[in-house]
Amino acid sequence: MIRVLLADDQAMVRGALATVLGLEPDIEVVGQVGSGDEVLAAAKETAPDVALLDVQMPGTDGLSAAAELHAALPSCRIIVCTTFGRPGYLARAMAAGAAGFVVKDSPPEQLVDAVRRVHNGLRVVDPALAAESLATGASPLTPREHEVLRAASDGGTVSDVARRLHLSEGTVRNHLSAAIGKTGARTRAEAVRLAEERGWL
Template sequence: MSIKVLLADDQALVRGALAALLGLERDIDVVGEVGRGDEVLAAVRRTGAEVALLDIEMPGMSGIDVAEQLSREEPSCRALVVTTFGRAGYVRRALEAGARGFVVKDTPASELAEAVRRVHSGLRVIDPTLAAESLYEGVNPLSPREREVLREALTGAPVASIAAQVYLSPGTVRNHLSSAIGKTGTTTRMEAARVAQDNGWL
């Protein structure tokens, strides 16, 4: 029996390349492709996909959020994150969300196919370099609220606007930003937001 695979990536060229590569494998059948994260769950239910290859940054819903949704609502379909964003912080977040694997897009085709097989069989697959970095860097130091205000800070919005977006008082937002600046070893909220983004913490 072939392993039914769903591809989720907002770049049509990438989906096409992955479909072509995996289509060469006799035991893998690409049963669907979507370009948005919020289309994955319905596509899994429609196609009976057993493994979903997820990009991280997609419109509608991130690959990490999709992995969490699948583990909660369609656990028979295992999530394998395949991304250009090889950041150690993403690995930890993806695995905590329920993803069974995490590899980067320049993984050789034979290794990607093997990753699909291993995830399908219930094993975990993690890019070895990223796994080592993830262990070295440790846990994301930011609290959920600090991550929330830093995501808003990335837009360059003033404190009052951030406060309105996250339903907190400006004083509380300043406290969260100050704490995040301390934890990231930076001096401004924009620097803190960029460091957090570069580490895959947001």
């Protein structure tokens, strides 16, 4: 049996995934959690062969949870399953140790096949997303630019961001200016939007 752990903050989606996988004779869903914060503890308790993680969850997001899980239980194979098929998410998921990346609107049999293939040691990536990811390339943002742009995403002022990150206002302005240039945006809000669309934030 392939033991599977599901992590998705939407109970209905989680239930549907559990039902689809549970119909297969060689797959057993051994655990379900609704946030990234619960993934590691649940994995230690249920010893899954494969963990299916959503990207956007409350608390720890799926990509950070994937990195934690991969570091703590490298034998557990990880598939990131998301509504948001963004190229940057794919690159970040693979860097976090994921072996698969599928979008939620894939046919159910594709998801089942991905679980089996990843369990057998293969990598599974949505082909259209892989092509788009290659075309878009990796995030050009430095870790600090990423941090500053994320902190600015709620529309706070430069002084708000500076206070939150314990930086000077001049430093925040410099990082925001660099991020705006690298995303090809005209404004800070547009830089945030473009970075989110590409999966860089």
